[in-house]
Amino acid sequence: MHISEGILSGPVLLSGAALAVVGTGIGLKQMDYDRVAQAGVLSASFFVASLIHVPIGPSSIHLILNGVVGLLLGWGAFPAILVALVLQAILFQYGGITTLGVNTVLMALPAVLCYYLFIPMIRSDKKGVFLTGAFFVGSGAILLSGIIVALSLVFTGESFLEAAALVVAAHVPIMVIEGVITMFCVGFIKKVQPGLLLGAAR
Amino acid sequence: MNHQRVDVMMRYTWTAATGVLAVLITISVICVSPAAAHRVTIFAWVDGDTVHTESKFSGGKKVHNGQVVVTDLEGARLIEGRTDENGAYSFKIPKPTAMRIELIAGMGHRGEWVITDEEVGASGITAPEGDRPPGADVPSRGSDSPSPASALGPDDIERIVDAALDRKLEPMMRLIAESRPSGPSISDIIGGIGYILGIVGLATYVHYRKQSRDRST
Incomplete structure (x- = not known):
């Protein structure tokens, strides 16, 4: 879901960059030292996830895993995703340096939103409830990312509904896969260390 | 005692997290050749008076129905x-000029290739047949010239050589188009992870430095 260089107009790039700076600032401020290593591992996971290609659907799509990153880091998703995106831009030529801000926002903001939307469900003790919540985190983050992509493409002349429908339709398989991955992650963390899910956004 | 328990659990979680990361890395490394997305490239070459282009996503998937816009x-x-x-x-x-060929593959994907003046010039389009005075080379052909080389002007020879070269080079250009790197290499992946570990290490360093300075004051 990386947007390449030379597509978006200046104002969109600038507002994306500004939002990314604010988000990263909040993330770094909230992240205490104990979470740095965790953020590093999640950042690395996000970094390699985009190499895992899913051969279904009309376009060329890959795992994103922003839901999991958001769930475990809260606002810390911003710095973690920013670091991974910088490296993807430099090493893989995914996205680009000028679109770094926009790309960070479009993947990290849904992560944070899903964290706040679904964390009450995740913290529930009922297995059905927290697993459902986990699925929504994984798939909802992708859905919201798709909507932000479409929003930023509106300013280049693509019609919003058309672009949104195209992006979201292309990512339906990924939404399902990431929903399931997030369910497994949450199920596992609940068993071994539920505390991880309590303190992300203090 | 409680502390110890947390410690053990922490270690367990970290082993698990590292395991998951290792699995991800393994899958991504295995998938590298037929895999990956989110970068799109276009490659173009001149053949006579035609420009061929080929577009693909990182990972080798061909771009179907992508929009190609040619501008000077x-x-x-x-x-x-x-x-x-x-x-x-x-x-x-x-138009016989340098061209910028832009590929817009939708959903924010974009690639670009530039064809230079020299490439277009080499294709012979700068001197299309129709523009030449029709009588220019007729007389020399008619006369029984002993040396054919003198019958052909330097322009004609250049044109013939260009045409022959285009024909010979075409398979090679196709090969180049086919063998463009189609995804990140393993060293890119490992390198990226290394950078992230480095950043974590740096944060650790800053943290302990601050801590030891706090302690000494």
Whole structure:
């Protein structure tokens, strides 16, 4: 879901960059030292996830895993995703340096939103409830990312509904896969260390 | 005692997290050749008076029905079209000038290739047949000239050589188009992870430095 260089107009790039700076600032401020290593591992996971290609659907799509990153880091998703995106831009030529801000926002903001939307469900003790919540985190983050992509493409002349429908339709398989991955992650963390899910956004 | 328990659990979680990361890395490394997305490239070469282009996503998947826009270097639009099933799109050179060929593959994907003046010049389009005075080379052909070389002007020889070269080079250009790197290499992946570990290490360093300075004051 990386947007390449030379597509978006200046104002969109600038507002994306500004939002990314604010988000990263909040993330770094909230992240205490104990979470740095965790953020590093999640950042690395996000970094390699985009190499895992899913051969279904009309376009060329890959795992994103922003839901999991958001769930475990809260606002810390911003710095973690920013670091991974910088490296993807430099090493893989995914996205680009000028679109770094926009790309960070479009993947990290849904992560944070899903964290706040679904964390009450995740913290529930009922297995059905927290697993459902986990699925929504994984798939909802992708859905919201798709909507932000479409929003930023509106300013280049693509019609919003058309672009949104195209992006979201292309990512339906990924939404399902990431929903399931997030369910497994949450199920596992609940068993071994539920505390991880309590303190992300203090 | 409680502390110890947390410690053990922490270790367990970290082992698990590292395990998950290792699995991800393994899958991504295995998937590298036929995999990955989110970068799109277009490659174009001149063959006679035609430009062939080939477009693909990182990972080798061909771009179907991607929009190709050809402009000159000042940005004036010359021609546009769409890629076929094989990611290919060819067009006659509309104007003998350097061209920027832009591929817009939707959902924020974009690639670009520039054809220089020299390449277009080499294709012979700068001197199209029709523009030559028709009588120019007729007399020399008619007379029984002993040396054929003198019958052909330098322009003609250049044109013939260009045409022959284009024909010979075409398979090579195709090969180059096919063998463009189609995804990140393993060293890129490992390198990226290394950078992230480095950043974590740096944060650790800053943290402990601050801590020891706090302690000493």
